[in-house]
Amino acid sequence: MPPHASGMEAAEQQVDHLLGEEYEHTPVPPQARRSLFSVTLVWAGFPMIITGAMTGSILVLGMGFARALVAMIIGNLIMLAYVGLLGSLGTRRGFNFALLASVVFGRRGYVLASGLLSTLLLGWYAVQTGITGALVSSTYGLNYVAMTVVAGILYIGITFVGVRGLHYIGLVSIPLFLVLGLWTALHAASTTTWAAIWAYGGNNGVATMSMGVGLTVVIALFIDAGTVTADFNRWARTPRDSILATFSAFPFANIVAMLVGGVMTAALAVPNANPFGADNMFGYMNHMQMAWLSVLAFVFLYCNLGSVCSHCLYNSATGWSRITGSHMRVAAVVLGVLGIIVAAGNIWAFFIQWLSLLGIIVPPIGAVILVDQYLVRPGSVADADWRPTAFIAWAAGSIVAFVVEKTMPGYCTAISAMLVGGIAYGVISAIRKPATQPA
Template identity: 75%
Template sequence: MNNKAEIETLDSVDHILGEEYEHQPVPTAARRSTFSVTTVWIGFPMIITGAMTGSILVLGMGFTSALWAMVIGNLIMFAYVGALGLLGTNRGMNFALLASIVFGRKGYVFASGLLSTLLLGWYAVQTGITGALISSAYDLNYVAMTIVAGLLYIGITFVGVHGLHLIGLVSVPLFVILGGWVVFDTASATSWQAILAYPGNNGAATMSMGVGLTVVIALFIDAGTVSADFNRWAKDSRSSLIATFSAFPFANLIAMLVGGIMTAALAVPNANPFGADNMFGHMNGKQMAFLSALAFVFLYLNLGSVCAHCLYNAATGWSRIFGTRMRVMAVILGAIGIAVAAGNVWAFFIQWLSLLGILVPPIGAIILVDQYLARRNAEIDRDWRPSAFIAWIIGSAVAVIVEFYLPHFSTAISAALAGGIAYAALALRPSPERVTA
């Protein structure tokens, strides 16, 4: 197929499924309803992985302290993601376009490329988790189940933002119903007083509040930073904030509470939330054919939501870098993710992805300072903006110091604050070049 035929085919696909506006702002006429953007966001964090994270927090901190970490962390995420999302709404731009203003028309590649690669990595990890849980629970072939999952998730992403809307419509009600059942089923074996008083794994809390906040924030800091990819579709600021609130704190907090309450209620010594000690394992543990079949469908659809969102973000970012279409990159990157997941090497990526995640908070903080304080309504006016990179290095350096030498503090918060303050000092310094620094 020649280039002209390929372009015509892609144009036809965009005409049928809708333009994704990879390289330009979303026009007002193409914006989506508040309900549509909300279903896109709410379906992202209301997932079983969030419940597993809630379990880890409760095991490490005890229920009450973990609850505080969940609430505070999610409120911080609402402020951070909401502010970045508003930039996308007001200007109609995706993250890569916003990053081009702040880091430069060439410099943005480093910020957008990093985040897009991290999100592709998480797509592979979540796809691998899908295959692993299905394989162990139903004694099915791991590679086959992983490939089926990956292809399903590529299909959802290929549809575009409307596909994210549709998967949210299905996955969210399923999670609310099944998560609610798990909570009340496990809580019925004990008392709410005992759940609130749960002290942590084997009666000892080992996780500090700073680490707990980092766990909450780090779960979606990558996707939260590229929130403009979703919020650019909102019609106005009100719709943008409603959609963000549906995710943080609402959906993310509910997901974490489902896992946290279940863990505190069952009080299993040395519980393994990423093994059988999660809501999926609890449903299968009842040994009821109908519930097990429902759990099978639920897992694919629920993790399909987060995987499709991650792949959409990754494909949007890399399509801008390579000058191609989101749907083309979704297929290419999705295939790479499936290969990583099916090769059963995804577990080795988790620590690496988490470590790279410490580089992310300064990026969002720098964009916020630049667009709200230093250079409102600025345009893409140069190839490189050194001040943004200097602040990014400072923020990441602080993150590394906190991560390895001050483990009781929050790495994510420290990194964002350091990066934002450093950029403010550089961009707002009294000088004739302040506006174009």
């Protein structure tokens, strides 16, 4: 081993001793598990963000308030079941997503599933970092690239601390969002009536988004992080704690965030509103033209988007550190710098297309894992390099979802992908089982 390698390992061990081991390559032992309060802060601080409010605005603009609310509720209940079941697997075995995927997709095959999701989550980090820079730049007239770099460096720092960093940013971000988000929604609502908000029919009075597409938007917003939920839930002490922490995110935190944006949009009824421009809670607070509120809005934006960015970067770094055999904190720095570079290219502008892609390729991964670990091979271990059955089912779910999106746009691609992927895996496993049993 080269001298510099041993020196790097010693430095990594010192950092782990100071900040805590992250267990990139091994299960989290019982004595290292965290309290229900801590895991809840990690999860609730993830979706309670301004981007969730923007998504709520998009849903209300496209569907009208009443139908958008139905999509929010149904979509979040689906996420509760999906994320809750996957998270419980991580809790029971102490596995992160990469370790869990190696059981289902194979000791080598997991690289495709984990690598894909880790890369998508790095993309989310870049998207949210870019949104931070864009909102600050457009509101305060500051340089976009400079503000993006500042944001990215701050978010890398939070991630570097590890799961404790996610705990601490949630401790700050959640109360800020609850106070400012609810104030924004109620203040906007005071300009009209709740009856008018409920009756809001969509942008310029026209609803253009089907229920299926609305459900896809709700589910796809966190389907990638929800699929790798084991990265977070492996820290829970019991399956009960795992489920309660998940509930704090879906439906609670996610619906709160979406309703903040949705109520504001329906109340103000701005024609052709742009939630990614000034027509969001951040823009609303600055539009009040009160110096103290603008300063608070600035701090809020960095803290709030810092929460989602650090979560995404943590997931990405955990996955890639397992794949490359490296250290999570080293991966976080390298990937974070790469994300900052990508963010400077305004990748966040492709937000809707990004959600559409996630709704096609990600849901079958989680569905295959759920069917395998709860129905087909509960408690199994990684006993093969590749498990073709899992990949065939994944492909089947994604292909059907693609066909649904292109030919049946009124249906939900995310749900189609989940159902087909899970059913395909169950059927193929049932067919193969008699052939593999000894005579």
